[in-house]
Amino acid sequence: MQVLAISPDRYVEHQNLLKQMHQLRANVFGGRLEWDVTITDGGERDQYDDLNPTYILATFGGNKVVGCARLLPAAGPTMLERTFPQLLADGSLHATSAMIESSRFCVDTTLPAGRGGNQLHHATLTMFAGIIEWSMANGYDKIVTATDLRFERILNRAGWPMTRLGEPVAIGNTVAVAGVLPADQASLKEVCPPNYRSTLPFAHRHSERSAA
Template structure:
């Protein structure tokens, strides 16, 4: 399995991976979790996909996308401030240039449940490590996100606890909460699964993260 980044300049080269990502998001957020999301024949997508985000994907050796997340600078339009402001106790994110927003994190739960250190799914931990590594490389030291209480517990189990930005709020059929996560070497060391390593791709404009 490989974990790699797709920046806007690489969308065309990774069109198949991105198509799979949108279908995975539809399966997880629309079908399994039954969130109120927009799904078409091409999968799940929203207005924030139009803002040239960077995506981090986990892909098997058979080129199957099994994990994804979307990253956008927090100083720009964010899901938290535009869509979920009720999750912010102050009503504002107070973003800085060293903060990035993470959204639409999901992992294919039909995969065999290989565990990292007996804790969580290997793909989940590898995605966490990839998010932190990418953030540090791009001079972000804080990650902000809106998620649910279930995922907050997963973060705690991974040793990457979230600092809440407000009280949990019921939204649709879930209880949502917003918070920040540190992007630093200590956090990376805690979540990084055994066998995770960074290698240079043939195209040196990106790094591929490989999990043995």
């Protein structure tokens, strides 16, 4: 299993992987979790996919997507402030240029890829490591996200606890919560699974509208 980053300039090159990513999101968010999401041609997408995000993907065998996340600078627009402001203590993220927002995180846990010592799937830990590694390489030291209480417990088990940005709120069929996660060497060391493989490009400048 390896992790790679797909920035806007690589969308065409990796269009097959991105198609698999949207299908995985549809299967997880629309199927297993039964969230109210938009699925078109078998893939889930929303307006934040139109803002030139960088996608972090975990792949198996080099051609099968087993995990994904979407990264956009927290300077905005962000899902947290525009879609889920009720998760923030005062409705504002108070973003800085060193914050990146992660959204649409999911993994295919049906893949028989083994589990780590803390019983978390290798795809989950690979994704955590990839997000942290990319964030550090691109000048970000904090990762903000909206998730649910179940996933907050997974972060705790991985040794990467989230600091809440507000109280949990019932949204649809789940209880959601917003938080901030550190992007640093200590966190990377804590979550990094055995035989972690990265193909992430190293530091380049980031803009306020693109995580490229």
